Amino acid sequence: MKKIHVLAAMATAVVLSSAVWAQQFPPAGAPARPAAAPVRTAAPSPGVAVIDIQYIFKNYALHKAQRDQMKKDFEAVNAKMKADGAQLKQLAESLKQYRPGTPDYKAIEERVVKGEADLKFRMRQEQQNFAEREAKMIFHTYTTIQQEVQRYCQATGTAMVMQCDREPASADRPNDIVRLLNRQVVYFHGGMDISQQILNVLNSRANHSAQRPGVLPR
Numbered sequence: 001m002k003k004i005h006v007l008a009a010m011a012t013a014v015v016l017s018s019a020v021w022a023q024q025f026p027p028a029g030a031p032a033r034p035a036a037a038p039v040r041t042a043a044p045s046p047g048v049a050v051i052d053i054q055y056i057f058k059n060y061a062l063h064k065a066q067r068d069q070m071k072k073d074f075e076a077v078n079a080k081m082k083a084d085g086a087q088l089k090q091l092a093e094s095l096k097q098y099r100p101g102t103p104d105y106k107a108i109e110e111r112v113v114k115g116e117a118d119l120k121f122r123m124r125q126e127q128q129n130f131a132e133r134e135a136k137m138i139f140h141t142y143t144t145i146q147q148e149v150q151r152y153c154q155a156t157g158t159a160m161v162m163q164c165d166r167e168p169a170s171a172d173r174p175n176d177i178v179r180l181l182n183r184q185v186v187y188f189h190g191g192m193d194i195s196q197q198i199l200n201v202l203n204s205r206a207n208h209s210a211q212r213p214g215v216l217p218r
Helices: 002-024 053-059 061-097 103-156 174-182 195-210
Strands: 047-051 158-163
Touching: 047 103, 047 195, 053 061, 053 103, 053 195, 061 103, 061 195, 103 158, 103 195
Parallel strands: 047 158
Antiparallel strands: none
16 A cells, blocks of 8 residues: 555656656747746656657657658669569570570670679668668657657756657567567556656647748757
8 A cells, every 4th residue: 555655656646747847848939938947846756757768759740751751762773673673584585596606695684694793782782771871860869759758857956857658569579568668667657657758748849840841859
């Protein structure tokens, strides 16, 4: 019973402190509030909160837009590679019109061999480029989330934010069982979850920046 009271108190502290956080860290571009006379308040007691990083990745508007753009770019590159491969195939088929060993045969064969080698090299390069691009995109999004969580903790006195997994699991899906066993947080009170609050701030900032060309959200 004592543990339940402690968890409830911690959750209440996190929920109440969210209002303070929203006042101290409004979305970028919001009108500045007039300065108020300093008021002495008791220092907030350290608390614990949880956040579902995967949920934010899936619903963060800026990350989704970047991911969709990268998918379009990948599809365009893939289509170009397929078209080039089809041309090489047609060129290789044209060898049937020539007698092996003749100058024309050797010239076309050389073009086919060189073209196939170049195409494989370009494919490896593009795969590496997209892998690096995806890694940088994920790193930037994670860093952005981390910075917003840091602002929240500094404003509310939250001592620790742990990563949780709120996705419902099913016994009918074997992969879900693995997810359950790997969860870092087994149970948390609803008021301790700051996932939606952080997501709202990030989306608000991204939306505001989208309305101002040349300004990137931070």
